[in-house]
Amino acid sequence: MLPYGRQSVSEEDIEAVTAILRGDWLTTGPTVDAFEQALSDLVGGHRAVSCTSGTAALHIAYAAAGVGAGDEVVTTPMTFVATASGASLLGAKVVFADVEEDTALLDPAAVDALVTDRTKVVAAVDYAGHPADYAVLQPIADRVGALTLADAAHSIGGSAGGRPVGDLADLTTLSFFPTKNLTTAEGGAVVAKDAAIAQRAHEFHFVGLMRDADRFRIKDEGPWHQEVHEFGLNYRLTDLQCAFGLSQLRRLAGFKQRRAEITARYNAALADVDGLRLPVRREGVDPAWHLYPVRILEDRRREVFEKMRASGIGVQVNYIPVYWHPVYADLGYRRGMCPNAEAFYAEELSLPLFPDLTDDQVDQVVETLIGIL
The missing domain is CATH 3.90.1150.10 (Aspartate Aminotransferase, domain 1)
Structure with a gap:
């Protein structure tokens, strides 16, 4: 059976992964930092937080945006369920806006008719790899104090108006599943333009752990100390996967x-x-x-x-x-x-x-x- 999509793995990819297996770090090490920096360079210089899947990236992004009970997230129905379920899991109401008849991308006119002062995020999907119309969506979101989110699971490496995917919305999520445009086997990332939101994304994906001494509320512990101020999950990507991703990024x-x-x-x-x-x-x-x-x-x-x-x-x-x-x-x-x-x-x-x-x-x-x- 000829598949509809599959990974492309080179000898260089394999060598990159085996080099990690011979080294000191399997996870939370320097290759994670290197992969995140390479992603940042690709998407306009904004901070990137790697994670375990595109689904995890959406959950992290919504959490970092402060989505919760009483909020609404306006999004497209023409997507994988995770674009919506990440918001639902946090207690938000998902409001589905229709798509354009020809592109199947989120229709800004439909979004404009549905946003309210309860709208926290307007989440578009770059269906098939074609970026949505963020130049029109952004002012609609701004009008009601909402953030834009680009579910760019399909579109890493693309651009619109001369700007790269990752620089088109307030938040961008990526997927590195094997059929996607590059792979880490399983994996994803969140890109955030706002530094505070990016830090919240990092802490949420790191079980909520925080090591900034200036923010500690317990002041009398030793240099080993770390704190959790908000709940998070372990959504960390490994050095093994990030080495694979770095090699894939070169291709x-x-x-x-x-x-x-x-x-x-x-x-x-x-x-x-x-x-x-x-x-x-x-x-x-x-x-x-x-x-x-x-x-x-x-x-x-x-x-x-x-x-x-x-x-x-x-x-x-x-x-x-x-x-x-x-x-x-x-x-x-x-x-x-x-x-x-x-x-x-x-x-x-x-x-x-x-x-x-x-x-x-x-x-x-x-x-x-x-x-x-």
Whole structure:
């Protein structure tokens, strides 16, 4: 089965990890600091806090933003559940805003109609690797005193308006799952423009531990002393994973270029195929394409999905609208809330896209899809 996504692991990646195994630090060591600094350099110089997954990154970001009971988080339903569940776990009410009909990105007009003085965060998702319209979302959030959050699980390495992903919103979360644009096996990171929020993110992911003597409330202990002022969790990434990530970061530009080449090859081959809509790209945006999401028209998505899988092509569907999950249905969310997102979901099919995919394999995917259609 040709997978829809997979990691690209080089001998240099393997050597980087084995070097850590031969060294003194397996976790909370200097390679974590080096990885976080390299991420910071990539995303505009803002502090980056590495963590165990993209899901953890969202939980950390919402906690660092002070999200809690009585707050609202406005977000998209066209995403993996963690974009919403991280806020729900902290007691916030999730308010789902519809997406743009063509991009499946959070629609600023829908957000504008839903924000209130209870809105704590407006969380967009860079679906498929295409950054959302943060230039429009930011003033909407600012108007009600909310923060913007970019769930950039798909888009590290991309940019919009000449600014890199990580510099587009107040908070940015990243994912380093194997199918993503770079991997640490499992892993993620939070990027924060505000230094105080970044420090809260660091402490939350470090079990709440704090070692700043100027902030100690217990003053008579020795140099071993540390304190917890707010609850946190152990979401720390290891030196092993950070060594892997550092090696992968050196290849990120090449990964991005190959993903763009594959996307262009799909675009050229599928442009005039009936029964199909192709992904769009906004002017001024340089995506880091993570998915190639086509739309299968005439109510044939399931048929095409099953026939592609039967032909050995590992297509995927991204995503079921979040509020369709029973955990949200049980809270009273109902289908029909976001018609654009539901229409997109009914037609979406993700074709294979990963750096090691060959041109011959791309052509195989195209020929199989056209044959089925």
